[in-house]
Amino acid sequence: MTAISTHIVPIELGERSYKIHIGTGLIADASTFQNLPKASSVMVVSNTTVAPVYARQLLTALSQPYATVHLVELPDGEQHKNWETLNLIFDALLGHACDRKTLVVALGGGVVGDMAGFAAACFMRGVPFVQIPTTLLSQVDSSVGGKTGINHPMGKNMVGAFYQPLQVVCDIDTLSSLPQREISAGLAEIIKYGPIADMEFFTWIERNIDALLQRDASALAYAIRRSCEIKAHVVGQDEREGGLRAILNFGHTFGHAIEAGMGYGAWLHGEAVGCGMVMAAQLSHQLGLIDSAFVDRLRTLIVRAGLKVAGPVLDAKDNAGRYLELMRHDKKAEAGEIRFVVINESSQASMQTAPDAMVRNVIDMCCTP
Amino acid sequence: MTAISTHIVPIELGERSYKIHIGTGLIADASTFQNLPKASSVMVVSNTTVAPVYARQLLTALSQPYATVHLVELPDGEQHKNWETLNLIFDALLGHACDRKTLVVALGGGVVGDMAGFAAACFMRGVPFVQIPTTLLSQVDSSVGGKTGINHPMGKNMVGAFYQPLQVVCDIDTLSSLPQREISAGLAEIIKYGPIADMEFFTWIERNIDALLQRDASALAYAIRRSCEIKAHVVGQDEREGGLRAILNFGHTFGHAIEAGMGYGAWLHGEAVGCGMVMAAQLSHQLGLIDSAFVDRLRTLIVRAGLKVAGPVLDAKDNAGRYLELMRHDKKAEAGEIRFVVINESSQASMQTAPDAMVRNVIDMCCTP
The missing domain is CATH 3.40.50.1970 (Rossmann fold)
Known part of the structure; x- marks a missing residue:
């Protein structure tokens, strides 16, 4: 380098x-x-x-x-x-x-x-x-x-x-x-910091995605630095994950279900998060927090990063049910209630529950049959 | 009760x-x-x-x-x-x-x-x-x-x-x-707080040892309360065991060697600490910190509490060598150097190293052949 x-x-x-x-x-x-x-x-x-x-x-x-x-x-x-x-x-x-x-x-x-x-x-x-x-x-x-x-x-x-x-x-x-697959997986977590905190950074990633994929040292160093700065800002306010810090889990609730459902290691963590972010964005859209254009913009960048955007089918008979079951066992769940990280147009993330029917609809829309 | x-x-x-x-x-x-x-x-x-x-x-x-x-x-x-x-x-x-x-x-x-x-x-x-x-x-x-x-x-x-x-x-x-053996084992840790911190409490234990052994609720409650107060005072000054807190391990370096050498569970922790305190007091005496009368006074109280005061033989060929080997693996050891908690006449405890020959001598004196 x-x-x-x-x-x-x-x-x-x-x-x-x-x-x-x-x-x-x-x-x-x-x-x-x-x-x-x-x-x-x-x-x-x-x-x-x-x-x-x-x-x-x-x-x-x-x-x-x-x-x-x-x-x-x-x-x-x-x-x-x-x-x-x-x-x-x-x-x-x-x-x-x-x-x-x-x-x-x-x-x-x-x-x-x-x-x-x-x-x-x-x-x-x-x-x-x-x-x-x-x-x-x-x-x-x-x-x-x-x-x-x-x-x-x-x-x-x-x-x-x-x-x-x-x-x-x-x-x-x-x-x-590093295998190219792992560069892409890392980019998923970098992209995450855009919608939850800094859309200027998101725009920078859109402009520099090719340099990042080609492992340009300066581009990588900047992306790592900015990601660490954003995460540090969030963690500094909530070291033990009482509240705010949970926004760092954007894409992770769906992502963990993919990882667990496929068996740990089948999907890389970053790959699952990349796909999970599309699902979480889709849920944010269904909740009326963002328009569909933003879901498309996020999906496009995730595809350009070399990542999958369609969720895997975890159960042929009741796929959405299986996702829900896995998400209810997530650490962030409380008393079996799933708490999703959702985003809005001003890159503010928050925790929210959603009706099962809406979540099922999102899963059905986002999973490849 | x-x-x-x-x-x-x-x-x-x-x-x-x-x-x-x-x-x-x-x-x-x-x-x-x-x-x-x-x-x-x-x-x-x-x-x-x-x-x-x-x-x-x-x-x-x-x-x-x-x-x-x-x-x-x-x-x-x-x-x-x-x-x-x-x-x-x-x-x-x-x-x-x-x-x-x-x-x-x-x-x-x-x-x-x-x-x-x-x-x-x-x-x-x-x-x-x-x-x-x-x-x-x-x-x-x-x-x-x-x-x-x-x-x-x-x-x-x-x-x-x-x-x-x-x-x-x-x-x-x-x-x-509780089996009587476990009452005695608990008394070992209670007795410990005397020599390291509060000789008035030690005198109180000497006066009330029979009531404690007979499980008088008031005597037990006072002994528990005073022990917790002393320990709290020490821990409050050193929550993460940087220095001062180590004095709570009076008797524990020898005691851990007995527990490990005999196989965990053969001696109760308190029994090993009771015997270890006699050895640590003997070492303090050899280092010139206390007179032999105090070693005898401590030994007498430990016997009255129903505890053993003679260390077990852990190795027929080189018993002291086996104790030393086990103590060098203790968590409190640093770079293989054993740090003993020793006491002086004014119930002040401190950490000190000691020449192997002196430690061997103490072990030989304190172990039943």
């Missing part, structure tokens, strides 16, 4: 504040890690796909400030985001006699970050944590918010913790080895 | 402040729970020993403010304080479609409290939690501090979270069904 200058996004969370470094060549540069606390050891958590490509340069950079640097490689994939895999991290930490000051560093996508972060939150009731997201999705999504966790057979991310990292490093170089 | 008036100990932790209710007849009294947040459901977590005795009256009291009350019974014992058992709680919560506002109530001893609290901390990244400790040890120890967690095959409480309850209810009535 063409080298670009590093940009820092500060995340203001009182005593849990930290900085996101966005740039090129960051992983291999020991100075990236110069302001972290002292410790006798570091545990880098990665997976069998990412570690062979990036672990060596990271371990070399970390071995300047830290005496002992360990690596644990997890199996790759959402289907491994469970207790058994999490326990591999605990086994490694205890097997290497790590202590309460050991720094845990996540090197990988969202699954690695969620599991390494949850392990850091729980190991000896909390050790320091640094996140190096290596996918576009995790750079714009997991960099801010402190959400960590694992899946349960009965639901995604059902077991976890809010745990803030000491630092996040978004090295654009890592995106060069 | 003779009814006594309820005493409230406030625990001041900013926005995480809560109250400990100490008294008789509390579990069966719906007014005990009148100030808790609204929720559509409650999940009571107990075990197969405690639930048959106390669950029904608790469920009845809770069903006044709450529409739906569920119960999950865990297998009883420290050997079940692991992920498999924790997962029974998640299975129950998800199986009953519980949500983010569901109140988790722990009804049982330290193991139930630690697991229910950790489940509450992790379920959907945190749901409200109430603790009803039913053993003397958990009433004086788990009521304050917010420590939750499970064991790992390589160490006790290695995986967990700091998570504060909304309320703690210490119902003295529950102590009437």
Whole structure:
């Protein structure tokens, strides 16, 4: 990638504040890690796909400030985001006699970050944590918010913790080895920040979608930076997801139903969110909040990003019923009532319930038979 | 038990402040729970020993403010304080479609409290939690501090979270069904607060040890209250165990070695701490901090409480070496250096390292061949 200058996004969370470094060549540069606390050891958590490509340069950079640097490689994939895999991290930490000051560093996508972060939150009731997201999705999504966790057979991310990292490093170089499908999946979460918060940014994405797909370093860096800024602004007002923060889940209620219904891993999270946003926009239209032209505009951009806009059929007999059933089990549901994130024309998002008949209608309209 | 008036100990932790209710007849009294947040459901977590005795009256009291009350019974014992058992709680919560506002109530001893609290901390990244400790040890120890967690095959409480309850209810009535061995184990933690913080309280325990052993409600209520007050004072200054809070681990470094070396469950935690305090006092004496008369005074009280004061032999060939090995793996160790809590004549406790030869000598003196 063409080298670009590093940009820092500060995340203001009182005593849990930290900085996101966005740039090129960051992983291999020991100075990236110069302001972290002292410790006798570091545990880098990665997976069998990412570690062979990036672990060596990271371990070399970390071995300047830290005496002992360990690596644990997890199996790759959402289907491994469970207790058994999490326990591999605990086994490694205890097997290497790590202590309460050991720094845990996540090197990988969202699954690695969620599991390494949850392990850091729980190991000896909390050790320091640094996140190096290596996918576009995790750079714009997991960099801010402190959400960590694992899946349960009965639901995604059902077991976890809010745990803030000491630092996040978004090295654009890592995106060069990413499959195109994952670039598109990441763009879904980037596009999301338009309708819920900033239509100027949405227009910028429309103009720059080709540069982003071609992995132009400057375009990617700007998109990551702006996404992190918007998310930070929302999270800063609602760290523990009491209310406002829920708007970040635009497209996620339908998206989670797609992920769960297809079996975790069949659709990438970003792909499900991309399709889920079209469904949530359609619902917003049915509720009279936006006109159909905006639904079309959003759908067009999602298609240009290389993403699917038609929902999968989850049940041949009662497809809408299956979606509803899955959505009622969503974490955001309360007492079985589904709370949808809807949008209006002024890029304001809000939480709303909707009649089952209307939701069924939206699902029928948006799913390919 | 003779009814006594309820005493409230406030625990001041900013926005995480809560109250400990100490008294008789509390579990069966719906007014005990009148100030808790609204929720559509409650999940009571107990075990197969405690639930048959106390669950029904608790469920009845809770069903006044709450529409739906569920119960999950865990297998009883420290050997079940692991992920498999924790997962029974998640299975129950998800199986009953519980949500983010569901109140988790722990009804049982330290193991139930630690697991229910950790489940509450992790379920959907945190749901409200109430603790009803039913053993003397958990009433004086788990009521304050917010420590939750499970064991790992390589160490006790290695995986967990700091998570504060909304309320703690210490119902003295529950102590009437406790085996005598567990009364003694609880007294070990009560005795602990003397040498580390309050020798007047120590003298009070010496005078009232027989009443405590005979389960006099007033004596127990005072001992629980004073223990919680002292612990609250320490924890209030150091919620996350940065420094001062470590003095609460007086006797625990040796004690954990006994528990781990004998296999968890062979010695009760309080029994191991009782014996560990004698060893830690002996070490304090060797370091010149207290005279031998105080070691004898502490040993005498621990014997009167019905506890063992001679450490078990963990390895016939190199017993002291085995203790040292186990202590180096303790959570409080840093880079393999063991940090002991030692005491001086003015009931001030501090953290200190000690030469291996001195520690070996203490172990040799204190263990029965």
